[in-house]
Amino acid sequence: MNAPTPINHTQAEAGLVARFDAVRPSLAGSIAVTALRDAAAEQIKATGLPHRRVEEYKYTDLRAFMKSAAPLAAPATSAEAKSVLDGFESYGALDRYRIVIANGTFNADLSDVDALAAEGVTVTDFNDGLAGENGSELLATPKMAGQDGTLALNTAFVQGGVVISVKDGADVSKPVELVQVAVGEGAQVSRNRIVVAKGATFKLLETFAGDTGAGETNVVFDYDVADGAKLAATRLMAGKAEGAKLFTTLARIGADAEFKALGFLAGPAFARNQQFISFTGENSEAKIYGVTMARDRDLADQTLIVDHAVPHCNSREFFKTVLDDEARGVYQGRINVAPHAQKTDGEMMTQALLLGEGAEMANKPELEIFADDVLCAHGATCGEMDADLLFYLRARGIPEAEARTLLVLAFLSEAIEEFDEDTVTEELGARVRAWLAA
């Protein structure tokens, strides 16, 4: 590998280097963890923020977007976090448990720790894990993520998070909302390990409350789906936001397991939802959905790699994007099929609806297949709203704005309905309506 060429730091990069020096002593972790943080910070210092000449960030130039590095958000009290939560609407009256991360660190007071324990779910502070013997294991990243800049930023600055362990065979009765709460402005960097043990069933709702101002939000969700386990994760990022929203999924899926995920992005000026998913056991299924809406000059990016490293697994990737004004949408999806991963079934589809004449979609679905006995397909479409459909609805008396709403909702609903999680279907539909009405 070539040594990275030294770069001229942007203001944000210089700020990040200074931020790291300032916070390093106060960040959690064993000596091994600190070494990983140092290496990640060194990477940022040497190569800068990911930018358009890095293949994976070709359309998503974080370096150009980030004008400065806001300080990390200071620790928040329970009362402060609670008051933000009280004014936060996520899933309305849905019966659910809650786990709260406030300004990047776990808040046990506001979390349903005891009730979850009774259901076989333990929730512990990520920072306790980082300080422990195997702390560095919590920061492990998969090979396919390479030198990913978003992950490096997370590793360097991670303030905390949770480790959620669902015990063998547990079937948790309610979904669990894992909410990242921002109290005051500032960058939020957290990491969460979710372990769903053998035969367990778990539904996770990932939400984001409060306003980080210009500070970036960088959250890693690291899932271990054991043999025979089922995990459904819904990531809901809705509402206007000035700072970059950077989300990373790392998932390992054991044998006979099911993993379902839907990433919903609507509103932020700059959002990237990236996922690195690998099958580690046979006869498993991953269904990955994306629902993306952007307007103004905003950017929303859904990027993923699904690694079929073992035979007999199915994956489905279905992404829908609606862009208005001069917004930019990005879909980069890759299915890897290893040489021995026979009988892989992969079906990837990305569809974009352009409402604004200046809107642009970069659709890049890819297959990298090294096995011969597989069934893999990919497709991409991009178009405007169908005038005949619109006319049909209007001819029945539905006013134009409402007809458009119905059609956008219909377009996005295909992904929401295939995701097929009753607990979120209605709320996500309401979010689409809210976005359209805004």
Next chain:
Amino acid sequence: MLEIKNLHARIAEDGTEILRGIDLKVNAGEVHAVMGPNGSGKSTLSYILAGKEDYEVTEGEIIFHGENLLDMEPDERAAAGVFLAFQYPIEIPGVATMEFLKTAMNAQRKARGQAELTIPDFMKLVRAKAADLNVTMDMLKRPLNVGFSGGEKKRAEILQMSLLEPSLCVLDETDSGLDIDALRIVSEGVNKLRSPERAMIVITHYQRLLDHIVPDVVHVLSKGKIVKTGGKELALELEKNGYADYVGEAA
């Protein structure tokens, strides 16, 4: 109720002239049949009544209930009482049929200053009228027209029409793609809607629909013009002799 005066229209995109001076007056309570060979402009006329943007009116006017129809948006026309049963109803994936029906009915009610229907009232209405037209609950549970057969689509159109209770029903080749039984069911549905306050324009290529929906007036459209108007016996004559006579006349 409806008066079309010297209507000329062309395709907006390429300027091809389709309608070349149509005059048609329809009173409340009347059923007018518009017949004519393929390509004579029957669907174009129906689309222009409903407000499709693909066509540009270059001359003439359409007065509906004393108002200038051409000044109204498609949804305004619907709320004012115009209903077009499409020749080719399109499938709308992702829009649930029931949701669509409720949205359309309430949108029209709202435009007319009426209160929204309650869910039970709405359900009751749909159930009763769907049963009449042999539209099954299974069809209503599907997205709009998706996976419907040709005949099911036509029955669904008439169901919409009977729920929306328009004052002007425009039926564009509602008989095409229907077998005898379906034709009877659809015709009964249409006949139920005949009333002194309501007018109908029944567009068809064949006479057989007019055995079931008996018209008061029959017009022959050829090359964008009405070339002959008569009573219901005109349809029978056309059935026997074909359009050849009239196609010649208009040329």
